[in-house]
Amino acid sequence: MKIFGAMYDKTMQWSKHRYAAFWLSFVSFIEAIFFPIPPDVMLIPMSMSKPKNAMKYALYTAVASVIGGMIGYALGYYAFDFVQHYIQQWGYQAHWETAVSWFEKWGILVVFVAGFSPIPYKVFTICAGVMQMAFLPFVLTAFVSRAARFLLVAKLAAWGGEKFAAKLRKSIEVIGWSVVVLAVVAYLILR
Template structure:
């Protein structure tokens, strides 16, 4: 089943659009709250299309993701009772409970790991608020983790440039499904530990 190749091609076309930075910022913000598509899907093609702007794209993605994370945090902090039915319908209730346990054990470190890795950041932003994680550590862990991730993705993509584009396109299905399997594995592991 080819899923990631067509998505990659579409995002590569969007990367050339004059409003692409707005789309990237919006995608980054809403992904930290509820949207399933990570901003890397737009960030990498945009950095490839305009290598000189890679750091601006990475900064935009980082800042808007942290802002979206703050909205997720507020949802968890102020409206967890209203959000729980949505988490249950979306199939994230068990993951949410496991994340709550991880917050109790590891605090800021779990937020940093969630911000840096491809696991669903939105679950952790809402859980961080619901766990009443102190706001400053939440923001710092999100900023550092998201910043490292997005600057790494954008920088490596811009650095590799046209040399890596055919390789990336050729292996995008393997990479995409590999990340999906990794996410599922992490969620299973979190559920087994919870």
């Protein structure tokens, strides 16, 4: 059953859309607050299809993510009782407990690490507000971390460019199904 190739083709087509940069920024913004899909899924194809714009796309992504992170921080700071219900409902409770223990142990350093962590970034932005982390250090550290991550991702994708995109397309079904199998196995092991 071949489904990933069509999805890949559509994603590459969308990455060239005239409003792609806006949607990339929007996804990055809402991902830092509540959206479950990281902006990398847009940043990578956009950087591969337009390598000359990759650094610009990375900067848009970082700035939007930090602005979204500030909203997440405010939610944690002012409305945690409301947000706590959604953390449990969306299945982020274990991630939340990890983030809290990391904040207690390492403080501001956690915000830097969070930019690269597989734990959803929104967990850290909200947690920073709940823990009443100093706001300016939070914003500065978040920007450095997110910019470093997205610049690295964009640069690697741009480096591969259209040639890598074509090679990736040839293997996309194997990669896609491998990820599905790994996700199912991880779910079965971790539940």
